[in-house]
Amino acid sequence: MNILAHAKQAMPIKDPDFGNALNGFGKDVDNFGAPLDTSKRNILYVEGITVSFDGFRALNNLNLYIEEGELRCIIGPNGAGKTTMMDVITGKTKPDEGSVYFGRQINLLELSEHQIARGGIGRKFQKPTIFEALTVYENLELATASNKAVWWTLTKALTSEQKLRIDEVLIQIGLKELRYKNAGALSHGQKQWLEIGMLLMQSPRVLLVDEPVAGMTGEETEKTAELLLSLAGKHSVIVVEHDMKFVRSIARKVTVLHQGSVLTEGTMDQVQNDPKVIEVYLGE
Amino acid sequence: MRQIGARGQYGNPELPDFMVFLNWDHLPWYWLGFDSFGFALLMVVLVPGILAFVFGWLTFRSRVTGVYFSIITQALTYALMLAFFRNEMGFGGNNGLTDFKDIVGYPVTADTTRITLFLCSGIALMIAYIVCRYIVTSRFGRIVISIRDAESRTRFCGYKVESYKLWIFVFSSILAGIAGALYVPQVGIINPGEFSPLNSIELVVWVATGGRGTLFGAIVGAFTVNYGKTLFTSYSPETWLFALGALFVIVTLVLPKGLVGLFGRAKNSESAHETLEADNQANNPDMVSEKILAEEK
Numbered sequence: 001m002n003i004l005a006h007a008k009q010a011m012p013i014k015d016p017d018f019g020n021a022l023n024g025f026g027k028d029v030d031n032f033g034a035p036l037d038t039s040k041r042n043i044l045y046v047e048g049i050t051v052s053f054d055g056f057r058a059l060n061n062l063n064l065y066i067e068e069g070e071l072r073c074i075i076g077p078n079g080a081g082k083t084t085m086m087d088v089i090t091g092k093t094k095p096d097e098g099s100v101y102f103g104r105q106i107n108l109l110e111l112s113e114h115q116i117a118r119g120g121i122g123r124k125f126q127k128p129t130i131f132e133a134l135t136v137y138e139n140l141e142l143a144t145a146s147n148k149a150v151w152w153t154l155t156k157a158l159t160s161e162q163k164l165r166i167d168e169v170l171i172q173i174g175l176k177e178l179r180y181k182n183a184g185a186l187s188h189g190q191k192q193w194l195e196i197g198m199l200l201m202q203s204p205r206v207l208l209v210d211e212p213v214a215g216m217t218g219e220e221t222e223k224t225a226e227l228l229l230s231l232a233g234k235h236s237v238i239v240v241e242h243d244m245k246f247v248r249s250i251a252r253k254v255t256v257l258h259q260g261s262v263l264t265e266g267t268m269d270q271v272q273n274d275p276k277v278i279e280v281y282l283g284e
Numbered sequence: 285m286r287q288i289g290a291r292g293q294y295g296n297p298e299l300p301d302f303m304v305f306l307n308w309d310h311l312p313w314y315w316l317g318f319d320s321f322g323f324a325l326l327m328v329v330l331v332p333g334i335l336a337f338v339f340g341w342l343t344f345r346s347r348v349t350g351v352y353f354s355i356i357t358q359a360l361t362y363a364l365m366l367a368f369f370r371n372e373m374g375f376g377g378n379n380g381l382t383d384f385k386d387i388v389g390y391p392v393t394a395d396t397t398r399i400t401l402f403l404c405s406g407i408a409l410m411i412a413y414i415v416c417r418y419i420v421t422s423r424f425g426r427i428v429i430s431i432r433d434a435e436s437r438t439r440f441c442g443y444k445v446e447s448y449k450l451w452i453f454v455f456s457s458i459l460a461g462i463a464g465a466l467y468v469p470q471v472g473i474i475n476p477g478e479f480s481p482l483n484s485i486e487l488v489v490w491v492a493t494g495g496r497g498t499l500f501g502a503i504v505g506a507f508t509v510n511y512g513k514t515l516f517t518s519y520s521p522e523t524w525l526f527a528l529g530a531l532f533v534i535v536t537l538v539l540p541k542g543l544v545g546l547f548g549r550a551k552n553s554e555s556a557h558e559t560l561e562a563d564n565q566a567n568n569p570d571m572v573s574e575k576i577l578a579e580e581k
Contacts, residue, residue: 090440117442129437131430141423142430143441150451154424202442 043068043236044089044206049098051084051260058084059095060260066206071232073247074240075271076257077280082240083126085257086208090123091116102206118148122199126210128191132184136175136194139183140166143198166201173197173227189220196227206236213246225250256280301383302376312374321388325465332461333454340453344446349435358481365479380475387469398470405466409503412459416499419455428452482525489532495542504543 044066051059059081066072076082087093089100091113100108108116117123131139144162146152158166170176173193178186183194192212199207212228213221221243228250231237241247247254247268254271256263258280264271271277299308317323343356371377390397419425430438431445439445468474486509494505509531516524539545 092436113436113439114442114444117440123440125437129434131426131433131437133429133433134426138426142426142438142443145442148441148443150424150447153427154419154422157423198437198441 041067043103045099045101045104046085046089047099047101049085049088049095049100051081051088051093051095057260059088062098062257062261064255064262066236066238068205068236069233071228071237071250071252072239073251073254074238074257075242075244075247075254076263079259080257081260082257083210084260086123086210086240089116089208090121114148117202118145120203120205121208122202122204122206123208124192124195124199124210124212126214128188128195130183130186130191130194130198132182134183135180136170136183136186137166137179139194140169140197140201143201145201145203169197169200172200172230174223189216189224192216192220192224193227200231204235207231207238209237209239211241212239213241213243221246222249302379302381303374306371306377308374315374328461328465329458332457332464336454336457337450340450344449344453347446358484361479361484362481365476368476368479376475378475380473380477381468382473382475384469384472392469392472401466401470405470408462408466412462413499413503419452420499424448485532486528489528489535491542492532493535493539493542495544497541498544501542501544508543 042065044064046062046064046066049059049062050057062081062085064085074082074085084093088095089108091108091111094109102108102116102119102121106119108121111119131142134142141158144158144166146158146162147156167176170179173196175186175190175194175197178190183191186194196207196209196212199209209228213224216224225246228237228239232252239247239250251268253265254268255265256271256274256277263276263280264274266274299311303311318327339357339360343353348356367373368375368380369378375381384392386392387397387401390400392398420428427438427443427448430441431443431448435445464474490505490509491502492505493509494503495501509528512527512531513524516527535542
């Protein structure tokens with residue numbers, strides 16, 4: 001595929017359909033206008049992405065392909081561009097060059113954050129970000145895939161089907177007993193799981209998970225590994241993580257980023273024995 | 285205002301006194317239609333609503349948030365104040381609008397009219413409370429809380445944050461518009477001085493005193509502070525501003541949850557479930573709309 005053909009100029013973040021604020025007041029469902037085409041097995045195509053901040057190249061001609069249902073770990077030293085890559089995929093940062101396609105048809109660079117989220121790409125932040133003033137249940141309620149237009153949320157409650165789905169996810173993330181507890185009162189690990197649960201409520205095709213086990217105890221880390229492994233297959237899961245032990249316990253395929261581009265890809269053993277990787281991690 | 289015409293000091297059949305006084309020879313276009321009560325009522329809702337929509341649309345779209353947004357709204361009111369001070373605006377300049385004679389045929393100074401207007405204010409307050417209550421307990425209300433606590437999380441949950449901000453901003457400005465329309469006939473005068481930043485600060489003090497994060501607290505605060513103001517300004521008007529400032533500092537330091545929080549605390553010490561209660565309070569969905577209302581002002 002010709003990368004240059006898809007090259008796009010950097011543009012300031014603006015919401016393409018915000019001009020239709022009045023339309024958005026009524027019916028406003030997630031639709032990309034094209035079905036998700038994964039006939040070539042890949043669900044996400046990141047090609048030739050370059051992002052510069054004041055001359056510093058956070059991403060430098062990055063290429064990454066994610067298969068449907070795959071669990072992919074992305075590792076790399078600090079400043080390798082891991083978080084910037086997630087920002088590009090979720091629409092938070094627009095790249096200077098390159099293209100990001102969801103399936104073979106949908107150009108993510110043309111969409112805004114909420115559209116990408118509605119369309120099936122969920123993101124967990126590095127720092128657990130949940131709504132602390134609300135209960136666990138309400139957190140999941142808000143994340144539920146449903147009509148998210150203003151008028152709808154003002155007048156309609158969730159359907160019983162959607163409520164069942166919340167119960168399912170509560171069991172899946174192990175927070176069923178804590179459903180009426182304030183999210184702010186959860187432990188650090190529980191907050192991380194709640195955030196993963198919120199992603200699941202969006203019924204995403206792709207999950208981007210940024211450092212899920214940072215600050216977790218050993219037991220919590222194990223539970224998280226189980227949770228992520230159980231999600232792979234149904235969803236494509238991309239995990240960015242520093243903790244090598246954790247990566248080893250879940251990894252099937254590992255991508256190593258360095259200075260904004262892919263250094264190498266392969267199984268954990270291949271990657272760990274790669275001289276380039278050893279050089280980057282241990283210095284010369 | 286428009287109906288005063290011939291009955292004013294100057295007795296001009298077309299123009300109210302202040303326009304004659306300020307040498308207007310014809311009625312400016314934007315006063316047309318205001319001799320109809322229904323039209324005026326409609327404008328009470330439409331003018332602030334549209335102003336807020338345009339202003340909110342521009343600022344929220346550029347993702348202006350938090351303290352910067354507050355500063356911009358303050359700047360906007362200040363700019364309006366300066367504009368309305370100019371006689372050429374056609375709103376009476378420095379003196380504003382006064383000398384109201386009657387409202388839908390009833391004299392404004394008569395006791396019955398005054399009582400009716402007061403009752404109208406009471407009813408408007410109740411309706412506004414019920415509507416606000418509905419909004420904050422709906423899913424919409426919880427989404428607005430989410431935006432307050434974690435804006436980008438809300439965005440990545442698939443919500444168009446800007447639309448939510450915009451509509452709640454428009455709603456609160458319409459409420460403010462209705463409040464203003466009830467205020468003027470009861471006070472009898474309105475001038476651009478009311479645009480001054482001091483008023484915005486006073487509103488914040490009401491909410492802080494009554495209890496941030498609750499709808500009821502805002503009402504309690506408005507009554508308490510204004511009662512205090514009435515007492516204070518009749519004894520020593522010069523010190524009122526100092527008292528207001530002191531009140532704000534004391535409330536923030538001693539009563540972070542305001543007067544309403546005081547009741548909550550009394551309840552807590554009685555019951556054994558102290559933490560539970562505190563949780564419930566922190567969870568009070570009223571918080572946001574109030575905060576937004578306060579910010580908006």
